[in-house]
Amino acid sequence: MGRKIVLPENEMPQFWYNIQADLRNPLPPPLDPLTLEPVSPEKLSMIFPENLIEQEVSRERWIKIPEEVMNKLLIWRPTPLYRAFSLERYLETPARIYFKHEGVSPPGSHKPNTAIAQAYYNKIYGTKRLTTETGAGQWGSALAFACNQFGLELKVYMVRVSYNQKPYRRILMEAWGAKCVPSPSMDTEVGRKYCEKDPEHPGSLGIAISEAIEDAVTTKDTKYSLGSVLNHVLLHQTIVGLEAKKQLESIGEYPDTVIGCVGGGSNFAGLAFPFLSDKINGKEMKVIACEPSACPTLTRGPYVYDYGDTAETTPLLPMHSIGHKFVPPPIHAGGLRYHGMAPLVSFLVKEGLIEARAYTQNEVFAAGLLFARTEGFIPAPETNHALACVIEEAKLAKEKGEEKVILVNFSGHGIIDLAAYDLYMSKKLEDYLFSDEELSLLVKDLEKFPRP
Numbered sequence: 001m002g003r004k005i006v007l008p009e010n011e012m013p014q015f016w017y018n019i020q021a022d023l024r025n026p027l028p029p030p031l032d033p034l035t036l037e038p039v040s041p042e043k044l045s046m047i048f049p050e051n052l053i054e055q056e057v058s059r060e061r062w063i064k065i066p067e068e069v070m071n072k073l074l075i076w077r078p079t080p081l082y083r084a085f086s087l088e089r090y091l092e093t094p095a096r097i098y099f100k101h102e103g104v105s106p107p108g109s110h111k112p113n114t115a116i117a118q119a120y121y122n123k124i125y126g127t128k129r130l131t132t133e134t135g136a137g138q139w140g141s142a143l144a145f146a147c148n149q150f151g152l153e154l155k156v157y158m159v160r161v162s163y164n165q166k167p168y169r170r171i172l173m174e175a176w177g178a179k180c181v182p183s184p185s186m187d188t189e190v191g192r193k194y195c196e197k198d199p200e201h202p203g204s205l206g207i208a209i210s211e212a213i214e215d216a217v218t219t220k221d222t223k224y225s226l227g228s229v230l231n232h233v234l235l236h237q238t239i240v241g242l243e244a245k246k247q248l249e250s251i252g253e254y255p256d257t258v259i260g261c262v263g264g265g266s267n268f269a270g271l272a273f274p275f276l277s278d279k280i281n282g283k284e285m286k287v288i289a290c291e292p293s294a295c296p297t298l299t300r301g302p303y304v305y306d307y308g309d310t311a312e313t314t315p316l317l318p319m320h321s322i323g324h325k326f327v328p329p330p331i332h333a334g335g336l337r338y339h340g341m342a343p344l345v346s347f348l349v350k351e352g353l354i355e356a357r358a359y360t361q362n363e364v365f366a367a368g369l370l371f372a373r374t375e376g377f378i379p380a381p382e383t384n385h386a387l388a389c390v391i392e393e394a395k396l397a398k399e400k401g402e403e404k405v406i407l408v409n410f411s412g413h414g415i416i417d418l419a420a421y422d423l424y425m426s427k428k429l430e431d432y433l434f435s436d437e438e439l440s441l442l443v444k445d446l447e448k449f450p451r452p
């Protein structure tokens with residue numbers, strides 16, 4: 001058997017898979033925080049174009065990928081599925097490990113799978129300009145690439161601590177023609193409030209989202225775009241799992257264990273949902289979502305209604321959350337520092353279909369480095385969380401002498417994140433752990449909202 005399982009271009013899936021069609025119980029709706037009633041599509045249309053709102057609420061199982069989107073995805077898709085022979089050999093495991101390499105896209109992660117789709121739907125809707133937020137810059141650079149492909153303007157609010165520490169993705173955004181400012185910024189009312197209190201405020205994803213939304217609703221022909229969390233974003237990512245399913249089928253394999261890291265939940269959902277449809281119908285498998293112990297949304301946050309942003313401008317979303325006032329510690333997996341989690345992922349955890357695990361920075365960088373020293377590719381810090389779990393599961397298979405098939409989403413490469421590897425290798429990475437008291441303070445406010 002070869003090392004890579006490659007799907008020809010003409011076999012790239014032509015439909016996205018919508019897991020909402022297969023849920024036994026319906027997903028609780030987002031609520032209007034003023035009335036506590038389900039939010040109306042009209043309210044959402046101030047922020048998003050109607051064609052994406054339709055996808056957000058759709059219950060159709062298969063949604064056709066438009067030809068213009070297919071043509072752009074073909075720049076790097078289908079992505080290769082790799083068998084991790086060297087890692088298996090190193091671990092002396094009977095498990096067979098497969099990783100789906102989403103780091104081969106131009107910006108280096110899975111994020112353009114939805115960025116391309118969102119830019120396209122905005123373009124045909126008539127949007128001229130998009131706004132968004134970004135943490136470490138993976139999403140901002142993916143949307144910059146996509147907007148450049150479709151001729152849209154883009155402004156990115158980048159969490160200040162990352163803007164200062166990690167200039168390379170800002171440069172990528174600018175190379176693709178986007179404007180990128182540190183958040184909180186002086187360009188919005190929300191941002192000015194934070195800057196006045198502290199001109200060097202480190203920022204958070206929640207604040208950057210508030211700024212990007214304010215900009216979108218107050219500027220002509222402008223909409224907002226989100227890189228994770230929402231149903232339509234997860235939908236666009238399912239091309240990952242659908243490709244992986246075809247690739248595994250072509251060699252007569254099916255996974256026992258499906259693994260992904262979770263920030264807002266999109267790369268994990270993209271890989272896992274097409275397999276979860278089989279689990280819903282009775283197939284046995286483990287599906288594991290991996291997060292940082294420093295932002296333990298699924299493993300320790302309650303399942304509640306919470307705002308998606310810090311300034312409380314979004315609808316209330318039914319999700320696992322550690323509270324929208326959370327300002328994350330400076331862990332190096334910038335993409336996993338969101339206080340909430342995709343409602344669909346949260347719901348499937350509650351339904352018992354997905355399990356969640358948390359890992360510390362030092363654990364995940366040890367896993368990432370082992371991966372780099374066996375398979376060669378340097379993984380993104382976010383991806384390392386999933387790899388820590390892969391290694392754990394492969395060791396378990398060895399202990400039990402079981403030939404498990406493990407599938408993981410290699411959500412991005414880490415070539416622009418080398419400074420974090422440097423800190424790890426020079427033993428300067430710190431682990432952050434929350435006390436239960438800190439957590440309960442962060443979610444105290446949410447008790448006033450109904451439980452989903």
Ligand SMILES: Cc1ncc(COP(=O)(O)O)c(C=O)c1O
Nearest residue numbers: 138228263264265266267335412
């Ligand atoms: C490489 C990579 N993996 C994972 C994530 C987490 O996001 P999500 O949970 O939406 O896939 C990010 C977010 O920026 C990322 O850049």
